[in-house]
Amino acid sequence: MNQRVLDILEFQKIKDKLASFAASEPGKARAREISPSHHEAKVERGLAETQEAVQVLTKRSRPALVGIRDQEKDFKRLALGGTLTIEQIVYLGDSLRGVQYLKDYFSEEAPPALMGTLVDKLTPLRGLREKIERTFESDQEVSDQASPALAQIRQSMVQKKEEVRRKLNSFVTGDSQKYLQDNLVTIRAGRYVIPVKQENKSSIKGLIHDTSSSGATVFIEPLAVVELNNQLRELENKERQEIHRILQELSDQLAENLPVLKQNNYAMVELDFIFAKGRLALEEKAIKPRISQEKKLKIDQGRHPLLDPRKVVPIDLDLGYDFNSLIITGPNTGGKTVSLKTTGLLILMAQAGLFVPAGPNTVIPLVHEIYADIGDEQSIEQNLSTFSSHMVNIVDILSKITDQDLVLFDELGAGTDPTEGAALAMTIIDKMRERGILTMATTHYNQLKVYALETPGVANAGMEFDLETLSPTYRLRIGTPGKSNAFEISRRLGLGEDYIQAAKSFIHSDSLKFEDVLEGLERERQDLSRKNQAEEAKQREIEALKARLQREVEKSERQRDRILDQANEKAEKILREAKEQADLALLELKDIQASMASQEEKRLQQTRNYLGENLRSLAKKNKKGLVIEKVARPIEDVKVGDTVFSKSLQQKGQVLELPDKQGNVLVQLGILKMSLPVNSLTYAESQEEARGRVQTKSMISKKSKNFKTELDLRGQTFEEAKIQLEKYIDDAYLSGMPSVRIIHGKGTGALREKVRNFLHHYQPVKKIEDAKMNEGGYGVTIAYLN
Structure with a gap:
């Protein structure tokens, strides 16, 4: 373009x-x-x-x-x-x-x-990314964990620095303190030094590295630390070399x-x-337009994308269907130029792959070029008038344009004698029409309005003007030419009627009649428009009520269907579970039947007979002298279902009935039911053990109810966070939590790496992973517990 x-x-x-x-x-x-x-x-x-x-x-x-x-x-x-x-x-x-x-x-x-x-x-x-994240603390610092060699070098540097400080502190706090300007250790040229008064510099044996701006202080590296400082510089050099090696290794991997x-x-x-x-x-609340290869343009409620969407007035227009040329007329500042620019800009946007702020029926043609003569083209440098500048552009356009292009003329023929200007404008538009070129032009000339009414393939369009408020509405009306309304505006602004009538006398009667006809048409159109708007409002209200009723009906039907579906699902589930249980029971019965051969049945009967004889013998012995002894701590407040222990019979049993008037209770002991005195029975486990078990269950239940499923560690160092994290995971494990969220943030990634390393090796944790993107992503770790 x-x-x-x-x-x-x-x-x-x-x-x-x-x-x-x-x-x-x-x-x-x-x-x-x-x-x-x-x-x-x-x-x-x-x-x-x-x-x-x-x-x-x-x-x-x-x-x-x-x-x-x-x-x-x-x-x-x-x-x-x-x-x-x-x-x-x-x-x-x-x-x-x-x-x-x-x-x-x-x-x-x-x-x-x-x-x-x-x-x-x-x-x-992922592997390369994680290696980079482990290697660097920030975009300026390599992590100690980047390599074992770097970690060892830095550990040695820490130790060496501490050794240097201890040596220098002996000067700061010892007998040499009196020679110092300040009781501190500082660094000059990368070496640890002490500040010595100028007059005492010979009292401290060492190397002078710097002097203060006043000359009162010299910074001396005592001989006692020279070798240590040398060793420290060697370590720093090794650190630089190791960092360069690490960077080169990563660069090579990135290059691969x-x-x-x-x-x-x-x-x-x-x-x-x-x-x-x-x-x-x-x-922009924009839509995808339909693209046309047939030179057809239709703008449905098109809005200029650079104007305030709360104030912009949409336009409707079409070209290439019933006519190829559109002549837009109307008052000044009525929106004619904006209509041209809106049309051109929407076409440019669509052909650049952008949605356009318009209605769904918008159709955009694939024009090869858009040519435009818009705005004040006066050129002082070239000594050209407004008309001449416009004509220079128009001549250039006419020499280049093809039938695949769109041309936009603003105030075509203006800036010269109206009669000649109108004649030139009609000629230019007629040439565009003959070649089938899509053309839009704005004008004030009545001759062009008449030309559009009489010429096939050319249509009028007018910018609407509210005669009551004397202000433009910026609405474009296809088929009706616009009116300048100069006399009416002047009258409303206070110009005397005698001036108005005198001015009209200078205008040809045919022009006045034409303007009167346009004014009458405009009034009728506005009256009809108001009636149509009222009818449309009623129709919209009816449609809204119908739509609301339809939604309510659909909602009721959906609720009914949902209730029926839920009931069917529940019934199917009950039937399915019942069938599964029945099938399982039948399988078990078949297994039992298959395993019980006739010989086995005989042996079972023999066993029953044997047990019966033993029980009868036991009963005789009991009558003859089996003593049911009292126990030291009998059960209290016995209940049906309690598990008890008979010390006399050395057997556990379950209480079937509450004690009778004699204090005897019916107990199931294996296959034997016996009535035993309550005072001969103890609990199968001590009350203390039972109470402890209940308390443990209560504690775990309480933890589960009050437990928070996420822990926020942001803003803490790992040393601060570790104790809190360890206790939190233990509590989560005791509470039976399947998983928890650990919020550590993104930052440099240092806290994240240490937290994940801890969780990876902590026994209650089964596995870890990053949270989903919409749940924290890289800044949150999900820990799944065993």
Whole structure:
């Protein structure tokens, strides 16, 4: 598209608005690169992407688009075998985390087709990402755990520094204290020194590293710590070498995965861009227009996307159906130019793959170019009048335009003699009409209104004007020309009637009659419009009541169906469980029957006879002298079902009946039922054991009821959090919790790693995993308990 036309129609502002919805700088840059296209496949794909984003965003929250950066320089450095800095590697790790977030976002519900193609290109490289996260405390610091060698070096450095401080503290607190300017240890040129008064510098044997600005203090490294400082510098050098080795190793691994990193970056930027298109569409309440290859334009309730949505007045118009040329007339500041710009801008947006703020019946043609002559084109530098400047543009347009283009003329023929200007305007429009070019033009000339009424393929349109309030309504009316209303406005503003009539005398009677006819038509149209609006309001009220009634009927039917479904499900469940129990019982009976052969039945009968004889013998012995002894601590408040122990019979039993008047209670002892005195029975376990068991159950029940299912450790060091975490997991385990949430936040990841390491090795914990994206993601760990 011609850049001048894009500027006139303010397409750049649309691109800036789109960019504001992108989450990353590369995404914003991608948004600012869009341009209209007349290739149907490209336009349809762009609109389909926007539609997919709208569908996803309507169903779910926005994805976490993180870690998207301009990584081109990093990729080039990796391709050349270079070593990345800590910050660059950490940023690439963040990018891989962002890839994982997007994969997780689409894991619950598969993405639509076009977005799915991009999601399939994403590879999280989880092992490499986790290694990067373990290696760095922040984007400036390598973790002690990056390698065993680094951990050992740093531990040695700590010990060496402590040894240096102890040596220097002997100077600060000992006999040499009197020579010092301050009782402290400081660092100069990377070496530990003490501040000595200038006049006492010869009293401290050592190396001078610096002097204060006043000259009163010299900073001396005592000879006693020179060797220790040297050793410390050697360790620092080893630390730098080890860090460089670690960075080189990670850079090599990143270089090996460079194609994947580039593909990830491309896919994430594209997804950011597509989601930005979806967010813009939702913000503007925009729709996907139908694309036409047949030069047909229909705008249904189109709104200019850069005007205040609370104040903008929608327009309706069409071109390419019954007419190809539309002449718009009406008063100044009535909205004629805005109608042109709205039309042009909506076409540009649709051809750039963006939804348009309009109604669902909108149809956009695939025009190759939009040519526009809009606004005050006066050029002082070129010594051109407004008319001349307009004609320069029009001549240029006429030399380039084809029948696949759209042309927008604002105040065509203005700026010169009205008669000549109108004649030129009619000629230009007639040439456009003959070539079948879609044309819109605004004008004040009555001659063009008459021309549109008389010429096939040309239609009038007027900007509505409220004669009661003397203000424009900004509504576009197709088929009726607009009226300038200069006399009426002047009369309402106080111009005398004699001036009005005198002015009319200068106008040709035919023109006056034409204006009067237009005024009468406009009044009739407005009266009819008000009646139609009243009828439409009544119809809408009726439709709303019908819809409400229909919803209530459907709601009642759904409730009825739900109740029936629930009842059927419950009945089916009862029948299914009963059948399963019956089948199980039948199987058990069959097993018993199969195992009981005739010989076994005989043996069972023999056993029964034997037991019967023993019981009879026992009963005789009892009559003859079996003594049922009292026990020291008999049971109290005996209840049916209690498990008791008979010391005399050395057997456990279960109470079947409460004691009778003689204090005897019926007890089931194995296959034998006996009546025994209550005072001969004890509990099968001591009351203390039973009470302890009840108290334990009560404590666990109480814990379960009051237990919180998550623990927040954010803002704590691991040393602070460890005791609290250990107690919390123990309580959760005792309470029977299947899983708990540990909130440690994201930050540098140090607390997360230590918490996860602790949980991984803690016995009650079965496994751990990150929370879902919408439940905290990387900042929350779910611990499943044994």
